[in-house]
Amino acid sequence: MTVVGVPVRVAIVNDHPIVVAGVAAVLEPYADRVRVVEIVTGAEVRSEVDVVLYDTFGQDQGDGVDLPTLVDDGRAKVVVFSWNTEPDLVERALARGASGYLSKQVTGQEMAWALQQVAAGAELRPQDVGDSALPEVGAWPGRDRGLTAREAEVLALICAGLSNQQIAERTYLSINSVKTYIRTAYRKIGAGSRSQAVAWAMQHGFRPERVRVLRPTTRDPRSG
Incomplete structure (x- = not known):
């Protein structure tokens, strides 16, 4: 009470x-x-x-x-x-x-x-x-690099090993929206591949x- x-x-x-x-x-x-x-x-x-x-x-x-x-x-x-x-x-x-x-x-x-x-x-x-x-x-990993909260969340789920389809199911986003967030996030952090994105993210506060x-x-x- x-x-x-x-x-x-x-x-x-x-x-x-x-x-x-x-x-x-x-x-x-x-x-x-x-x-x-x-x-x-x-x-x-x-x-x-x-x-x-x-x-x-x-x-x-x-x-x-x-x-x-x-x-x-x-x-x-x-x-x-x-x-x-x-x-x-x-x-x-x-x-x-x-x-x-x-x-x-x-x-x-x-x-x-x-x-x-x-x-x-x-x-x-x-x-x-x-x-x-x-x-x-609030705050989220990557905000200081210009990532939106949704871009950061998708990147965090990539780091957790989820596929694009699994990310869509977890976040209740369409698969096309997930792909768009991935493209814009990669561009902002200078990543050309999933492995590069994960390596960058693990060095910038995305590790649970x-x-x-x-x-x-x-x-x-x-x-x-």
């Missing part, structure tokens, strides 16, 4: 340190309302949190998300943070245990508000939060890691 006046405790989950750190930075100005107490890559959440924010960058998406593990028998509510906001995908995620589903085109303020609402018991869909039509929030960062917090009234 959320205590009035106490920040919502949030864990951010993704396999790429740059991604989780970027989302945490977006929420930092709203720490009086939403406090990130753990950022996790490649591991399960261990902190006592109110909400787990699952970032889908380079991860299993849609029905592939392991929601039962993230929910952990009701210990925390789960919010999926994704570009893929097709209504049927959203509804299936909610039916499987998610409490909220956010578009990556939200502001930090909208994200903080949504996490507060979910912690208080609301079930949120993308249209409940609004679509600011802004560039994606197992990292857990616990953030110090003040005494919480919920602890008794």
Whole structure:
């Protein structure tokens, strides 16, 4: 149960340190309302949190998300943070245990508000939060080299050994869209082949890691 006046405790989950750190930075100005107490890559959440924010960058998406593990028998509510906001995908995620589903085109303020609402018991869909039509929030590998978030995600999945068809299925993109992202990403990083792209990516932050960062917090009234 959320205590009035106490920040919502949030864990951010993704396999790429740059991604989780970027989302945490977006929420930092709203720490009086939403406090990130753990950022996790490649591991399960261990902190006592109110909400787990699952970032889908380079991860299993849609029905592939392991929601039962993230929910952990009701210990925390789960919010999926994704570009893929097709209504049927959203509804299936909610039916499987998610409490909220956010578009990556939200502001930090909208994200903080949504996490507060979910912690208080609301079930949120993308249209409940609004679509600011802004560039994606946060950070991702290769952003400093001009890669868009989608180009970076496709490159991350190439590094994971997925074929173009598997990437399309994972990201819910058409095969032609995947090929377009690959071409534009290769051009930006100067790669002429898949092996060159993988070599470049592994040197520029695309390697998944197992990292857990616990953030110090003040005494919480919920602890008794």
